[in-house]
Amino acid sequence: MKKRMLTIFVLLLALAMAVPAYSATVLKLGHIAEPVHPYGKGAEKFAELVKEKSGGEIEVKVFPSSQLGGQKDLIEGLIYGTVDMALVGTAVLGQFQPKISIFDLPFLFKDRQHAYKSLDTVGMELGKELEPKGIKLLGYMENGIRHMTNNVRPIKTPADMEGLKIRVMNNKIYVETMKALGASPTPMAFGELYSAMQQGTVDGQENPSAHIWTKRFFEVQDYASLTAHAYSPEPMLISMISWGKLSDDQKAIVQEAADEAIAWQRQLSEDQDNEYWDKIKATGKIEVIEVDREPFAEATVSVHEMFADEVGQDNLDKIKALAE
Template identity: 45%
Template sequence: MKKWILSTLVTCSLVFAAACGGGGSDNAGESGGDTEESVSLKLAHTGSDSHQYNIAAEKFKELVEEKTDGSVTIEIHGNANLGSEDEAVEQILDGTLDMTTVAADSSFANTVPEMNVFGIPYIFEDRDHVYSVMDGEIGDELMENVEEKNMTGLGYWEVGFRHLTNNEKEITTPEDVQGLKVRVQPSKVWEAHMNALGASPTPVDFNELYSALDQGVVDGQENPLPTIDSMKFYEVQDYVSLTAHTYSPAITVASNNAWDKLSEDQQAAVQEAVDETTEYQREELENKEEEILETLEENGVTITEDVDREAFSEATSEVKDVLSEEVPSSLLEDIEAAK
């Protein structure tokens, strides 16, 4: 009698275990199982709710959750709520933050020196030139440098072509910049850039820039039109000069710790979402440019389109020399050849 009871219990236990085992995988998070472990990823950035970072982050969240049937969810933390860009990169490296998107040529370049290339003035002709570089072998090679620094590189979203703004005067030539205190990103290429123009480079964290402009700590700054609009810098700046002196990509990375939590299928879905977001954001930002110019004009900003870019390019032609140890000459040659 006892043997029959024991046999019955064992049989029931095996049936129950088989039912709970799904596809038989020992790890529910592994690719190929009927179910995948749910993962929530924190994505931090320093932009406002309408900033380029957040336009991309919101679309990325939508796509990831759709492609993974909700097994991967994205928590967006904008407005520098989890720290500056420098702090976000540090958190990615130590594994306490899952994802971030930051300007590649800012403090990120202090970790991945090759990204300083995006701080070199007038290295890109136009958007087509930029995208041929970012979407091709050069972009892949730069991302390999990211991987070597113990981060998972996912892609390049857009910050955009950068323009000079200030609260003192209209700028059409390099001479007009002389003597101005201009906020720069915390990277030596930007100090060299402003020194070449005779300005006084002043490092200020992005999340503190509005107040620095408002209080006169700096006279001006340089950023793309969508940034000037989304961060409302037009409230504290009277002049925008369309210098288009550099292009900044938003490098999008994950911590290795976070990436390893995902199954292969989840990783593929996240990568696909990054790539689709890249195309979506580029189109969105290009379509918004005329609208932004109208907003600036409505707020009393003087927009200078007739800028002597050739003179600016000549005045800053030696800035690249300060990066001889960080940026290989072969990289510059490859970018030039991609025009």
């Protein structure tokens, strides 16, 4: 009897050891911003929400500061499944889905609320066209409202931009916008920008206040002009390969966490925008200049006309209608 009980015990022990230990589903999320950037914090908030809602069944590991590569690398990683999730700009995503570049057009939105309404409707519809290419759009966080900085002279009117070498993302809408304003656009990787301004390779750049502060661009620029020439969304993406590995319940958790994190992050971004400008001004290193935006908007109407067919005139009309 004792021998039989011992045999059963050994069999049960062996069976228990054969069952794999519980392990969470891990999703790697990459982006290029510093962790303190509003969408860097949004990524962390998303990770917290996923863990909480899944009871630890799903773990999101965030890799900021280009640890998993630049934005194009991240998008290609999503397509091939080597990266699970990413936050990237529409300026780069538009290389893979041209219509989504509509959100890079200058002076497209009346205000933030107009931007949110447009992104959550027209933007989500356009995102569906990414799915056959291997990417699912979960929603749009916010990079911020873009402004000009430079080292040559104060920019108060479009005429002041004549001939300035302005770094832009490798995106034709940004290139044409700078041309329309009289500047010389210089496409360059984000990671090279600080040293390029420091060394005089470019005269200036355009970015939201969060990047100007967290990347310390104010240290190597003399003038900042509040042109607010473009709103910069930050699409939150997941690889269709990674999405396909999740159960229906897990998919619902990830989407719900994304929705909540996006709402939280947008508010944070708006709140911190003024704080960043206060901090930038307080350094005394850069002059911050208010401008009349209307002449800049008029100078870039041609950019809307140039890309209307590519992004869809119907989409432009829908976005315009949402401002009313």
